[in-house]
Amino acid sequence: MTASRTARPRFGSGSHLIIDNCAIITGDGHSHFPLGYLEIKDGHISEIGSGRYEHAPPDEAILFDAQGAMTLPGVINAHAHGCMSGPLMPSGSISSRDHDIEYQKNRHLLGGTTTLLNVCGFSLSRSRAERTHPIDVRWTSAHTPASKAAALAVDGTGLLAEHLSASITTAIEQGAVGLGEGGGGQTLGGGAQDYKFIPAAILKHTGVSLDAHTAGRLKNMLFGRDLMGKDRAPWSDFVTLCEQLGLVETHDAHSIAAVMSSTVLPSVGKALKGLEELAHWSSKTGLPALLHTAAPSARAVVDLAQKYPEACLIAAHCNHPSFTPQESVQLATELKSLGVAIEACTLDTITTRWRNSADNLDALVNAGLVDILSTDYAGGHWDGLLEAIHRIVRLGQMAMAEAVALATGNVARLFPDFADRGQLTIGKRADVVIADSRNLGRVRHVLIGGKIVVRDGIVVG
Ligand SMILES: [Zn+2]
Known part of the structure; x- marks a missing residue:
């Protein structure tokens, strides 16, 4: 490899790219190379290896030094x-x-x-x-x-x-x-009822604005967590909360309950x-x-x-x-x-x-x-998913390779249309994330089909 190539600070847009000096998680749930390289040709992974890239790269190839960052499947x-x-x-x-x-x-x-x-x-x-x-x-x-x-x-x-x-x-x-x-x-009485539909209906009926927490509390008191009465509160508690919220100054609690029923249940x-x-x-x-x-x-x-x-x-x-x-x-x-x-x-x-x-x-x-x-x-x-994966790893709930698979290889296995991606293995589409090796939630570069689409944290594709 030549000095000028290794010093190249940025990705180009060529169709032959070698990402060297990186840690690699392949997305299969267990493979994690602390040091390796990844070769991408015509939008697909053409080679993956452990250790540094020791060959002289072909003339048309761009060699990118990832400086120890983590590469993982998109x-x-x-x-x-x-x-x-x-x-x-x-x-x-x-x-x-x-x-x-x-x-x-x-x-x-x-x-x-x-x-x-x-x-x-x-x-x-x-x-x-x-x-x-x-x-x-x-x-x-x-x-x-x-x-x-x-x-x-x-x-x-x-x-x-x-x-x-x-x-x-x-x-x-x-x-x-x-x-x-x-x-x-x-449609099933969940979070969107709390943050959208119940507050809108109550506002229209009473002129009082509810936040999502309060709307959810009223909903659970009235219908129970499963809408079938599980852990439902006594009616008197519902009335008390309606009074505290100023909902029953001009309406009675039965009309509030009727509005909520007609919003949540049909x-x-x-x-x-x-x-x-x-x-x-x-x-x-x-x-x-x-x-x-x-x-x-x-x-x-x-x-x-x-x-x-x-x-x-x-x-x-x-x-x-x-x-x-x-x-x-x-x-x-x-x-x-x-x-x-x-x-x-x-x-x-x-x-x-x-x-x-x-x-x-x-x-x-x-x-x-x-x-x-x-x-x-x-x-x-x-x-974000990689923030969540970082948290799983930091809490010691899973090894990093296993946690990454939850949002890469495991998903690809479920959907026939994603069989061409989700793992960094030869022949797969080169959807690649390059992130901070200590915090995967800190994403620096992203490639889709071998093309750079996020460079240094900015969308460029
Ligand atoms: Zn959803």
């Missing part, structure tokens, strides 16, 4: 929202604005995500007006009758005729790579039926189906795993805040024994810690139950 986030235009969330709400979509995609990419699955469920394909972006955004379908009815029961303002008339078959023809999200916090039965439609379609098509898993839907997900053993089911966010840590572990253990993949989500539990704590996530990780790690949305306050 992250695959199998559960995100708001990253493409079209109906937002399983509530079929009005589309996010273009610059909000751009911001979401930039946040994911700068955190090391190279492939992202937008699981809102009713979009059909990306709008032509949407700006091109280097992150590889894929999407899922929940175009089933009951899922549409659930969306319309809670919102549905983003559903156009084309979304309402589309079927799972249409969506797969147009490029959907998975099914879901079956149900959601909007979509629930329809959303549960929608879960079954997706399990059925998963068994028919072989595509993975992501099912919203929370206290109100937990039994339904178990029943479907028994009824459709040939379906590829992913139990979304088994660390949902409607569970206690013990319930999370019991449910995930039962689902895993039935062949269901266990997803945990960062939500806002890692650094934001606004509404949700990491207790359920920790319980699942410590019990060795998590198959894949995703972000979900958490009202837009989601925390």
